[in-house]
Amino acid sequence: MKRYFIASGLMVAVLICFFPFNVIGAEETPQLEQVVVTASRVKEKKKEVTANVTVIGEREIRNSSARDLGELLAEKGIGHIHKYPGTLTSIGIRGFKTDTHGNDMQSHVLILIDGRRAGTGNMAEILTKNVERIEVIRGPGSVQYGSSGMGGVINVITKRGKGKPSGFVVGRLGSFGYEESTVGFSGIVRKFDFSGSYTSATMNDYDTAGGDKYENTAFDSKASTSLNLGFEFLPRNRLGLIYQCFDADHVGSPGYLNSADPDNYVDRRHESLDFIYEGSVANIFWKARYFSGKDIYKWSDPPSFTYAYDESVDQEGAQAQVSLDVESLTLTTGVDWVHYDTRTTSSFSWPKKSEYRNPAYFLLGKLKVLGEKVVVSGGLRYDQYKVEIKSGEGGDKRRHHMGPQFGIAYMLTDFFKVRAHYGEGFMMPSAKQLAGDFTTWSGHYIGNPNLDPERSKTCEIGADIGYKAVSFGVTYFYTKFKDKIETTTTLTGDRTWENVGKARISGVEAELSLDIGEIFTWPLEVRPYASLVYLTKYEDEETDEDLLYTSDANLSYGVTVSDDEGLSLNLNFAYLGPQKIKDWQKAGPPTWTPPIVTKGGFTVANVTITKKILDLQKYGKFTFRGEVRNLFNKDYSYVKGYPMPGRSLYLGLRYDF
Numbered sequence: 001m002k003r004y005f006i007a008s009g010l011m012v013a014v015l016i017c018f019f020p021f022n023v024i025g026a027e028e029t030p031q032l033e034q035v036v037v038t039a040s041r042v043k044e045k046k047k048e049v050t051a052n053v054t055v056i057g058e059r060e061i062r063n064s065s066a067r068d069l070g071e072l073l074a075e076k077g078i079g080h081i082h083k084y085p086g087t088l089t090s091i092g093i094r095g096f097k098t099d100t101h102g103n104d105m106q107s108h109v110l111i112l113i114d115g116r117r118a119g120t121g122n123m124a125e126i127l128t129k130n131v132e133r134i135e136v137i138r139g140p141g142s143v144q145y146g147s148s149g150m151g152g153v154i155n156v157i158t159k160r161g162k163g164k165p166s167g168f169v170v171g172r173l174g175s176f177g178y179e180e181s182t183v184g185f186s187g188i189v190r191k192f193d194f195s196g197s198y199t200s201a202t203m204n205d206y207d208t209a210g211g212d213k214y215e216n217t218a219f220d221s222k223a224s225t226s227l228n229l230g231f232e233f234l235p236r237n238r239l240g241l242i243y244q245c246f247d248a249d250h251v252g253s254p255g256y257l258n259s260a261d262p263d264n265y266v267d268r269r270h271e272s273l274d275f276i277y278e279g280s281v282a283n284i285f286w287k288a289r290y291f292s293g294k295d296i297y298k299w300s301d302p303p304s305f306t307y308a309y310d311e312s313v314d315q316e317g318a319q320a321q322v323s324l325d326v327e328s329l330t331l332t333t334g335v336d337w338v339h340y341d342t343r344t345t346s347s348f349s350w351p352k353k354s355e356y357r358n359p360a361y362f363l364l365g366k367l368k369v370l371g372e373k374v375v376v377s378g379g380l381r382y383d384q385y386k387v388e389i390k391s392g393e394g395g396d397k398r399r400h401h402m403g404p405q406f407g408i409a410y411m412l413t414d415f416f417k418v419r420a421h422y423g424e425g426f427m428m429p430s431a432k433q434l435a436g437d438f439t440t441w442s443g444h445y446i447g448n449p450n451l452d453p454e455r456s457k458t459c460e461i462g463a464d465i466g467y468k469a470v471s472f473g474v475t476y477f478y479t480k481f482k483d484k485i486e487t488t489t490t491l492t493g494d495r496t497w498e499n500v501g502k503a504r505i506s507g508v509e510a511e512l513s514l515d516i517g518e519i520f521t522w523p524l525e526v527r528p529y530a531s532l533v534y535l536t537k538y539e540d541e542e543t544d545e546d547l548l549y550t551s552d553a554n555l556s557y558g559v560t561v562s563d564d565e566g567l568s569l570n571l572n573f574a575y576l577g578p579q580k581i582k583d584w585q586k587a588g589p590p591t592w593t594p595p596i597v598t599k600g601g602f603t604v605a606n607v608t609i610t611k612k613i614l615d616l617q618k619y620g621k622f623t624f625r626g627e628v629r630n631l632f633n634k635d636y637s638y639v640k641g642y643p644m645p646g647r648s649l650y651l652g653l654r655y656d657f
Contacts, residue, residue, distance in 0.1 A: 031466035032417065037115065038135040038155040040364050040377065041144055042285065042323050042332055048366065048375045050407025050421045052462055052475040052509060054078065054136040054531075058159075061128050063560060063570040065606045065627045065650075067201075069111075069134070069156060070123035074638075075574050075606060077531045077556025078136055079109075079152075082549065083638040085206075085217045086251045087268050089124040093138055094479060095505040095538050095550050096151025096425075096456075098123070102297070104315075105340060105356060106430055108454075110141060110149040113156050114242055114274065117145070117338060119293045119315040125246045125270045129182060130197040130226035132159040138509060139458050139477060140425035143379040143405040146336060146360050150425030150456045150481075158228045158242060161186045161193035167657055172625070174650035177204035177218075196227040208257070209635035209646035215262050216252035217645075223247045237279035244293075246270045253299060256585055256641035267298040272315070285323040292316040314341040328368040336360040342431075353390040354431035358383060378406035387431040389447075397434040397449050401426050417464045425456040429485060433497045445495045452499050456481045462509075469518040471511070478506040502541035508534050524563035531556045551577035551601065566612025566623065576638070577601040585641050599640050605631040620657035626650070 032047040039049045046053055056076060066072035070089030074081040080092030082100055090098040096108035102122030104111070111118040111126070118126065134156055141149035165187030172180040184197035200223045208214055227243040246269065253264040272293030279286055295313040321334025340356040364379040381403060388396035407421035429451040432438070436447040462475035484501025513529035516522070533554040538547045558572035578601045587594040606629050614622040626649075630636075633647040 031471040032415065032464060033466075036135050037157070038112070038137050038141075038153060039144070040330075040332065040366060040379075041115065041321060041334075042330065044330075044366070047411060047417055047464070047466075048368070048409060050375065050377045050409045050419045051423070052138045052421075052460065052473070052477075054138070054511065056134040056136070058132050061131055061134070063568055063608055063610070064128075064572070065608045065629050066128060068124050069126040069128060069154075072128055072134070073123065073136075073154070074576075075556065075572050077533065077554045077574055078154075079533060079554060080549070080551050080579070081576065081638050083124075083644070084642050085214065085254055085644075086219070086266060087124045087222070087248045088122055090121060091123060091154075092550065093136075093152035094458075094477060094507065095481075095503070095535065095547060097549070102295075104295075104313075105148065105428070107148045108150045108425075108427055110145055110153045111156070112145065112153060113244060113272065114158055115155060116274070116289060116291055116317060116319060117315070118156070119272060119313070120270055120295050121148075122268075122270075125248075125268065125295075126156055127199060127224040127226070127246065129199050129224065130159050130184065130195060130228070132157050138475070139421065139460060140405065140423035140456060142403055142425040143362065143381045143423065144364065146338075146358065146381065146383055147385075147401075147426060147428045147453070150427060150454070158226055158244075159186060159195040160228055160230060161188050161195040163187060165189060168654055170652060170654045172650055172652035174203075174627075175648035176206040176645065177202075178648075178650065179203075180652075191232045193230045193232075194228070196225075196229075198226075199224045205252070206645040206648070208643040209630065209633045210643075211646070212257065212643075214254060214257055214643065214645075216254040216264065218252050219248060220250035221248070222251070234279070236281070238277070240274070240276035240278070242272075242274040242276065244270075244272045254642070257643055258585075258641075263302050265300055265302075267296070267300075269294070269296040283325045285325065287319070287321050289319040290317075309344070309346040311342065311344045313343075315339070328372065330366040332362075332364040334362060336362070355386075355388045355390065356431060357386045358428075360384070373411045375409040376406075377408075378404070380404050383428075385428050387429070387434050389431050389435045389437075395435045395447075395449075397447075399428060399434075399453065401428070401453050415466050418461075419463070420459075420461045422457075422459050425458070426453040428453050429497070433485060443493075443495045446490070448497050451485060451497060452483045454481070454483050454485055454499075469515040471513045474508065474510045476506070476508050478504075480504060500542070503547060504537055504539055504541060505535065505547075506537045508532070508536065524561060524567075526559065526561050528559045529557065546580050548580050548582065548596070551579045553577035553601075566610070566615075566621075568610045569608070571605070571607045573603055573605050575601065575603040581640060583640060597640075602634060602636040604634055604636060604644075607631055620655055623654045623656070625652040625654065627652075 034046040035043050066075050083089040090100045093109050098107040098109045098121035102120050104119050104121050107121035137153040141153035167185040170182040180201040182199040186195040202221050205218045225245040230238050230240040232238050248268040251266045253266045274291040276289045293315045297311045299309045317338035319336050323332040337359045342354045360383040362381040366377045368375050383401045385399045403424040405423035409419040411417050434447050458479040460477035465472040481503040483499040485497050486500050488498050510532045515527045517524050517526040535552050538550050555575040560570045562568040581599050582594040583597045584594045608627045610625045613624050629648045637643045
């Protein structure tokens with residue numbers, strides 16, 4: 001399998017270097033002209049970015065069968081997916097992952113909403129209905145955004161209102177009693193812009209591909225609200241408000257298929273509100289933001305509630321930055337501040353209340369030379385941290401971190417860019433790891449005040465090609481990871497944490513899309529595409545063993561077909577490679593230590609089709625949508641023992657007015 005992926009990658013590289021240049025005229029394309037904001041916190045063209053950037057646009061999001069961020073990134077093959085039934089999905093990029101329980105501060109991949117910390121690492125809580133695009137920076141983003149940005153940064157950018165006011169209504173029915181309804185609106189009225197959507201859905205227990213009813217996988221309701229409102233009170237000066245809410249009620253929380261608990265359920269709520277002011281005068285640009293939010297997780301085991309567990313995280317923060325753009329030089333400096341207040345209630349003696357404060361200061365710069373063909377970028381960030389446990393025998397500890405990044409990009413031609421980048425990432429220890437003193441079912445835990453942040457250093461080189469019909473990018477990266485925090489046992493039998501882990505991770509990332517319809521001047525777009533992540537090394541330096549829960553390969557490929565008459569078809573295949581895991585199904589007394597096993601890889605196919613069926617001109621239009629998920633009824637699971645649904649069909653009707 002490894003030889004196959006290496007050979008395929010080399011063959012694709014050879015073809016892309018020779019075939020398109022002889023077919024299409026040398027004209028710069030929108031791919032490299034795309035404007036992105038995540039890599040440097042200000043608007044810049046993709047051709048000026050020195051890191052590896054993936055942009056998932058509004059059209060791709062609309063054509064996908066995915067309903068939330070986790071499903072979308074799984075379909076696009078961005079990285080390793082760790083998904084349970086219900087409302088819990090994490091992602092891995094370059095061997096680093098978001099926290100499998102959704103903890104924002106304990107994630108190694110950082111999720112952003114419009115450029116600030118989302119307050120969750122659980123991608124199932126972020127729906128895609130009112131999203132304009134998603135920008136993925138692979139590799140460290142700690143200089144721009146702080147702790148957790150080690151494997152990558154995923155920025156979910158919501159829509160702003162444009163053009164004449166409009167609205168839409170969507171109804172959808174599907175397998176396993178699935179029902180969904182959505183309303184939305186967008187537009188500009190004088191100086192006000194607005195965009196928003198509300199979605200509500202419910203579903204019964206689903207069947208696996210093997211025909212087994214998987215009990216307790218239903219949910220009473222999942223609702224999502226997204227609003228982005230703005231007012232331009234002066235030219236180039238805008239006040240904005242962004243509101244996000246995800247609310248899931250009585251979502252099934254099953255055990256393994258062979259021991260599904262029919263009673264356990266989860267309630268989740270994630271809510272946030274942002275106030276933003278952005279403006280500019282001459283060559284000076286500024287942005288200020290205050291945001292607050294809450295993430296609530298409740299797990300219940302009726303009728304006894306013996307093992308009930310509640311966690312509530314209050315988040316607030318502020319950002320302020322100013323940029324100077326003078327001829328070929330851009331400088332951006334600013335301040336970030338976040339405060340997390342966590343409260344827990346459980347059957348065990350967990351730390352009941354902890355706080356996390358983090359002010360940070362950053363400087364980012366970009367210089368364009370040689371007629372703007374060469375771009376040199378760099379940055380430096382200083383973070384201060386204070387973590388505190390306010391219950392039990394806990395205390396407070398302080399830490400700080402400073403890290404750099406720099407890169408260079410060279411436009412060899414108007415359509416061919418080569419780049420190199422170096423970045424450092426880190427993740428701060430949590431409050432319980434530094435200052436905890438508490439007891440759980442697994443023992444008594446004592447914090448280690450001498451813990452250092454986990455750290456990574458990554459070097460990468462790559463190239464991007466953009467013609468009007470062709471988009472191609474390839475990147476090789478090498479990462480050294482040290483000071484991994486792991487639990488250990490003290491001489492007195494207590495549990496604590498130490499910096500003991502090291503790892504080496506390297507690999508190749510490649511993306512290719514080609515519009516055959518444009519090449520041959522067909523009256524429709526026919527665009528095959530592929531995205532590959534192949535890890536050449538992902539091993540623990542202490543044991544020389546492969547890292548757990550890490551696949552050697554992710555591959556997404558398919559074809560999109562569309563025309564000007566309202567037809568769109570997308571067929572997607574997503575492959576996730578094998579991985580070594582701990583088999584908790586086989587853990588037992590006396591040690592309850594799970595054996596290490598290899599979980600096999602799998603490929604899942606999804607197909608979507610949309611077609612405008614009635615156009616009433618000034619009274620609106622109707623569009624039909626059909627989806628088949630798990631087209632070939634594959635029996636698969638992202639987590640061993642938790643199989644995903646079998647083949648499922650969804651039909652919907654949308655009215656735009």
